[in-house]
Amino acid sequence: MQQSTIYLDNNATTPLDERVFNAMKPYFFECYGNAASNTHVFGMTAKKAVEDSRKTIAALIGGKPEEIIFTSGATESDNLAITGAIEASTKTKKHIITCAIEHKAVLDTCAVLEKKGVEVTILPVNTDGVVSLESIEKAITDNTVLVSIMHANNEIGSIQPISDIGKLCKKHGVYFHTDATQGIGKLPFNVEESYVDLASLTAHKIYGPKGIGALYVRNDCKISPLIHGGGHESGMRSGTLNVPGIVGLAKAIEVSVESLQEDAEYTADLRNQLLECLLKYCSTIRINGADPRINPHLRLPNNLNVTLYGDEGELLSGALWNVAYSASSACTSATGKQSHVLSAIGNMGGKDSTTLRFGIGRFTTKAEINSICDSIRDMMS
Numbered sequence: 209m210q211q212s213t214i215y216l217d218n219n220a221t222t223p224l225d226e227r228v229f230n231a232m233k234p235y236f237f238e239c240y241g242n243a244a245s246n247t248h249v250f251g252m253t254a255k256k257a258v259e260d261s262r263k264t265i266a267a268l269i270g271g272k273p274e275e276i277i278f279t280s281g282a283t284e285s286d287n288l289a290i291t292g293a294i295e296a297s298t299k300t301k302k303h304i305i306t307c308a309i310e311h312k313a314v315l316d317t318c319a320v321l322e323k324k325g326v327e328v329t330i331l332p333v334n335t336d337g338v339v340s341l342e343s344i345e346k347a348i349t350d351n352t353v354l355v356s357i358m359h360a361n362n363e364i365g366s367i368q369p370i371s372d373i374g375k376l377c378k379k380h381g382v383y384f385h386t387d388a389t390q391g392i393g394k395l396p397f398n399v400e401e402s403y404v405d406l407a408s409l410t411a412h413k414i415y416g417p418k419g420i421g422a423l424y425v426r427n428d429c430k431i432s433p434l435i436h437g438g439g440h441e442s443g444m445r446s447g448t449l450n451v452p453g454i455v456g457l458a459k460a461i462e463v464s465v466e467s468l469q470e471d472a473e474y475t476a477d478l479r480n481q482l483l484e485c486l487l488k489y490c491s492t493i494r495i496n497g498a499d500p501r502i503n504p505h506l507r508l509p510n511n512l513n514v515t516l517y518g519d520e521g522e523l524l525s526g527a528l529w530n531v532a533y534s535a536s537s538a539c540t541s542a543t544g545k546q547s548h549v550l551s552a553i554g555n556m557g558g559k560d561s562t563t564l565r566f567g568i569g570r571f572t573t574k575a576e577i578n579s580i581c582d583s584i585r586d587m588m589s
């Protein structure tokens with residue numbers, strides 16, 4: 209790997225924070241028991257770590273410990289929330305409402321359910337990537353089981369009005385699921401204040417380990433499990449618990465919530481510096497999603513997504529030869545298709561367009577952004 213490469217892909221994943229690693233370490237080497245082994249100290253120590261982590265996470269998002277189910281990450285949490293709610297619903301006709309810029313973990317899950325006879329409404333978003341409350345309210349019918357709208361988007365950083373959506377869902381008696389993957393640790397998030405029934409979380413976007421996440425499930429919200437086996441997690445998600453991962457998830461959320469304001473201001477400053485530089489040297493630039501200079505409250509503080517046209521795109525890619533950024537989102541770029549998120553905000557791509565997503569992180573340095581800006585200036589002026 210190129211050690212000199214500057215990492216600016218923190219919406220795809222983040223490096224592990226040392227504080228998170230230090231919290232996890234004992235659960236690999238010393239306290240390696242199975243949390244389900246209740247006959248010895250190894251198991252009991254592991255179980256205590258899991259339950260302490262559950263309490264920590266619940267307290268940080270305003271829920272109760274028994275409302276946290278550990279999963280392998282947000283993809284699994286999204287699947288469990290949506291399919292689980294549909295399977296548990298006693299309605300004869302079932303309907304889901306979601307929006308066009310959701311992560312594929314939501315959209316593909318809805319598509320599979322649609323093939324099984326569930327009605328799915330996919331709402332459009334405006335050019336800032338925000339869904340309208342009116343469209344959600346209009347779409348709700350007697351058959352609606354749940355509304356699934358993400359807190360913040362992974363490609364263009366758009367922020368949805370989740371408290372208003374939650375209130376609306378409560379008024380109409382339908383479940384509200386939010387994929388909180390990109391919002392947690394970057395935006396204030398509280399399941400009570402936002403009337404959230406189901407929330408998907410993952411550790412690796414907030415300087416925690418990959419392969420661990422959680423689903424928040426409000427006590428009175430009924431979902432069916434997808435994975436059957438030893439009855440772990442109150443029967444909601446069988447499988448031996450990933451104890452170091454769970455400890456890491458709790459620590460990652462704790463650190464991110466504690467440093468939320470500081471991280472947000474720091475990353476936004478660097479993001480804005482990069483944007484100013486791009487605007488100065490790239491005449492064909494289009495900002496995808498809300499312009500952070502005008503509507504910072506509609507965009508994640510650490511995210512920037514731009515499209516350039518013609519030669520400028522190639523020139524910029526050349527200037528950024530030592531920068532790790534994303535062509536759109538990591539998940540979408542694997543398919544090589546035009547991003548569904550960009551299409552939804554009216555950016556249809558095209559042969560002469562180049563789209564770049566930058567995700568600034570807690571560990572991005574000012575010197576790195578200065579050096580990127582110098583390269584852009586040298587190449588483009």
Ligand SMILES: Cc1ncc(COP(=O)(O)O)c(C=O)c1O
Pocket residue numbers: 219220280281282283284311313358360361362387389390410411419421539
């Ligand atoms: C909004 C969103 N949802 C879900 C996921 C999937 O998360 P995980 O990698 O934990 O399965 C991601 C990450 O790519 C994401 O950004």
